[in-house]
Amino acid sequence: MKTRLAAGIGEAAALSAYVSLANLVIGAVRQSARYSITVAYAPESGERAMREWLGTRVMLAPQVGEDLGARMATAIDDALRAGAERVVVIGTDCPDVSATVVEGAFERLATADVVLGPASDGGYYLVGMSRLHAPLFENVPWSTPDTLRITRDHARMLELSVVLLDERRDIDTADDWRDWLVRSGQAEPPTS
Numbered sequence: 605m606k607t608r609l610a611a612g613i614g615e616a617a618a619l620s621a622y623v624s625l626a627n628l629v630i631g632a633v634r635q636s637a638r639y640s641i642t643v644a645y646a647p648e649s650g651e652r653a654m655r656e657w658l659g660t661r662v663m664l665a666p667q668v669g670e671d672l673g674a675r676m677a678t679a680i681d682d683a684l685r686a687g688a689e690r691v692v693v694i695g696t697d698c699p700d701v702s703a704t705v706v707e708g709a710f711e712r713l714a715t716a717d718v719v720l721g722p723a724s725d726g727g728y729y730l731v732g733m734s735r736l737h738a739p740l741f742e743n744v745p746w747s748t749p750d751t752l753r754i755t756r757d758h759a760r761m762l763e764l765s766v767v768l769l770d771e772r773r774d775i776d777t778a779d780d781w782r783d784w785l786v787r788s789g790q791a792e793p794p795t796s
Contacts, residue, residue, distance in 0.1 A: 606697065612778025621781055623657070626696035630662065633694065635703035639710070640688075644679045673741030681736045690734045692719070698729035698774040699784055705730070709769060717764035720752065722771045727751040729774050737764055747776075 610618035626643075633641050642663040645654045654664050665682060669675035676693050683691040690713040694701055698721075709719045709732045718737065721730030726749030740758045744751060759766045775781050 606776065608777050609775065609781060613781060621775070622696070625699050625775055628699045629694055629696045629701050630658070632701050632703050633706050634661070636707060639692075639706070642679070642683065644675065644693075672746040673744050676731060677736060677738045677741045680731075680733055681738075684736060690732065692730060692732035694721075695723075695729045695774060697776065698723065698772050699788070700772045701729065705769060705772075712767045712769075715765075716767040718759055718766045719769065720755065720766060721769040722752050723774045724771055725749065725774065725776065726753070727774070728755065729772050730769065731755075737762060740764070 606618050606622055609621060613621070630641065630643070633639060640663065641661075642665050643654065643658060644665050644667045645651070647666040651664055651666070658664070665679065667675040668678045679693055680691045690710055692706065692709045692713075694706070701721075705721065709721065709730055712719045713732050713734050717733065717735070718740065719730070719732035720728045723729045727747060728751065737759075739762055740755060742758070744754050744758070756766060773780065773784070775784055
């Protein structure tokens with residue numbers, strides 16, 4: 605559950621928003637038949653509930669790890685161990701991710717060690733690798749304006765080549781959600 609979003613619009617509305625956002629991102633990835641999709645879910649959500657929502661159109665895997673970095677590292681490692689040549693992890697809170705963005709991330713991994721999709725709040729909505737670089741995810745303050753900068757600093761220290769995609773806005777707060785609804789034509793702008 606997106607706690608900052610829920611604080612602004614309530615838990616039920618935040619859950620509905622999250623489902624809408626996740627469906628958009630999954631839909632963007634599904635536009636290319638070249639990639640398999642695994643949704644890493646919070647174990648407390650329950651596999652059964654996730655399967656009821658997503659059906660059989662995606663594979664499911666419980667998230668494992670103490671923090672977001674550990675969970676992303678585990679997801680990347682699991683996919684590579686299962687035979688993936690390139691792995692892209694995408695946050696489900698960035699409705700502006702398109703099939704073109706996903707294709708571009710995979711293409712750039714042909715020449716870069718790491719691909720990052722910067723979010724306007726200082727984090728990132730996407731990370732891609734062809735080989736796990738676990739230290740990239742260690743000692744990073746997640747969900748802060750410094751997340752991307754510190755991740756890039758880690759990449760420099762590890763001498764990894766990094767390609768940045770275009771910046772996108774993710775949805776973390778009620779204001780972000782309202783702004784996106786207006787931008788996407790799903791709601792009238794609020795009146796003052």
